[in-house]
Amino acid sequence: MSNKEQEVLEKYISQHNLKITKQRRAVLEAFLNCEDHVSAEELYKIVSAKEPKIGLATVYRTLSLLTESGLAAELDFGDGQKRYEMNYAHEHHDHMICTECGKIIEFHNEVIEKLQEEVAQKNGFKMTSHKLDLFGICKECQQ
Numbered sequence: 001m002s003n004k005e006q007e008v009l010e011k012y013i014s015q016h017n018l019k020i021t022k023q024r025r026a027v028l029e030a031f032l033n034c035e036d037h038v039s040a041e042e043l044y045k046i047v048s049a050k051e052p053k054i055g056l057a058t059v060y061r062t063l064s065l066l067t068e069s070g071l072a073a074e075l076d077f078g079d080g081q082k083r084y085e086m087n088y089a090h091e092h093h094d095h096m097i098c099t100e101c102g103k104i105i106e107f108h109n110e111v112i113e114k115l116q117e118e119v120a121q122k123n124g125f126k127m128t129s130h131k132l133d134l135f136g137i138c139k140e141c142q143q
Ligand SMILES: [Zn+2]
Pocket: 098, 099, 100, 101, 102, 103, 137, 138, 139, 140, 141
């Protein structure tokens, strides 16, 4: 496992008087190794292959710890389940979501980024973060 991420999590956990357990470590490890935009249920399936005694609640709780500590970002594409992706030392990007097959495409566009800052500035708004989700039908599903 990447030591840097483990360090961040363990620091956060000790600062909040929580315990770093074998199960929490297993969730972090699986999260770091899995594909982006994973749901708690998907991650639970992966982790429980290694840690059969782990419960879904532990996976949920650990994912919120990861989010609170800044390691993970929580995503909600309106399909009824939260998804998570690595946030730590990762470049900012936005998402396109196919409403047919559920595919998630990442993109980064400097012009859009700048425009958002301009809009915020014009409104005297100090933007600290943003999320931009485009919903539609992907190339494959259009055929
Ligand atoms: Zn599609």
